[in-house]
Amino acid sequence: MSITTIYGLRIELVPRTSVDSVLFPKNLTIEEIHQRIVDLSRARAFHLASASVAKSSQNTLNREPETLKPPISSSPLAILYLTKMSIGSSKFSPYLVVDTGVDDTWLQCEGCKSCFPVKGGSFSAQQSKSYHASSCDDPLCFDKSCFRNVCSYNWMYRDGGLLKGVLGTDSFTFNGGNSTGITFPTLAFGCAYESQNIIFGGYIGSENVISGVFGLGAGQRSILKQLETVTDLRFSYCLPSWTFPNGSSTFLRFGPDAQITGDDKRKVQTISLIPNMSRYYVNVTGISVDEKRLDIDPGLFKLKNDGSGGFAIDSGVGPTLLVPDAYSVLRAQMIRNFFRYAWHPIEGKETPYDLCFKAASSAGNIDVKIPSMTIHFQGGDLAVGSNSVFESIDGLLCLIFQPTEQLGPNLLGAFQQANNRFLFDVKKSTVSFVPETCNEK
Structure with a gap:
């Protein structure tokens, strides 16, 4: 289906309680589920506070919230909703954290070092015939940090998380409840070959299903902006009441x-x-x-x-x-x-x-x-x-x-x-x- 014929777009939002068995195993009580959601929420807020006042309040930054308990960390990635899509000709289908507070979409790529484990493996750029590394003159190569005319991708979170790799493009297919799906051939994203201190709000183990981040901020590299002819820079959602142990999925509509x-x-x-x-x-x-x-x-x-x-x-x-x-x-x-x-x-x-x-x-x-x-x-x-x-x-x-x-x-x-x-x-x-x-x- 060509982009010019698309009347809007939708992607599914999935509560972490439904699929993240590392942080939300099925044997948790209602109280335990709430406790982990509370700790995830406070961890995210603590990170946002740290990011906004890093230059003015070191005492606050070095203090851990009193109610923060393992297995939750103060990672900005400690949030509640995930989405899933198909990427590249290899049809890699990861869960990504949906974050309306950042622009960049990134994936951990196969061949990386200092990596977090991903159930099913990381994205293989080599196996995707539709993948292309972005050149240094690509408009989305912001800092023009390049090696052999390939745009480097560097992203640092204020809590110590670090990503290094390349900026690339590949096809993204959004299912959105449609059995055929909608494919966009050249969306830019960060392909991380080095990831340090990247955590998703819990102890990372072999059952981790999250491969990266789906950025929905308003900046130039945001999916919202890259697909502006389709999204018109607008999106909506309607969140169901949370029922436990599993919340209901919903859709982001663009x-x-x-x-x-x-x-x-x-x-x-x-x-x-x-x-x-x-x-x-x-x-x-x-x-x-x-x-x-x-x-x-x-x-x-x-x-x-x-x-x-x-x-x-x-x-x-x-x-x-x-x-x-x-x-x-x-x-x-x-x-x-x-x-x-x-x-x-x-x-x-x-x-x-x-x-x-x-x-x-x-x-x-x-x-x-x-x-x-x-x-x-x-x-x-x-x-x-x-x-x-x-x-x-x-x-x-x-x-x-x-x-x-x-x-x-x-x-x-x-x-x-x-x-x-x-x-x-x-x-x-x-x-x-x-x-x-x-x-x-």
């Missing part, structure tokens, strides 16, 4: 296939993205619980000049993460809400979340109302239902939010995005959202 509609009861709201950023930051002005505005300083959500702070939409984390001064206000309000039922926070028990309750027998037949929430953006409000605020875990009712580093960023996680369709339009620097029942869409 270009004309990325649509959002409402009706009399479901109003589409559109807010501004902060432009020229590597992440999808938005302006948040406050939070309400059961329509009561919390006394949170809006400055805690603002993006600072040094790159710290801010509030980003990030489907790569589970629970929403708030800076401590904002989270403490939310936590105190929830305690007050349940005090009327004689419910008190659980003390002295290890739980995945910072605030959990056990129903008190003295509550009797009182109709307990679980609070809902509203996140106020500049230009719109996201209603978060009670089932996306609290989760029942092994007999406890837990607030599925978490505190993060004081320097941020705040992150709107997948749990609170559930059952809403989001549409990101990079050309317009906007994101739109509307309530929708997300069921493998």
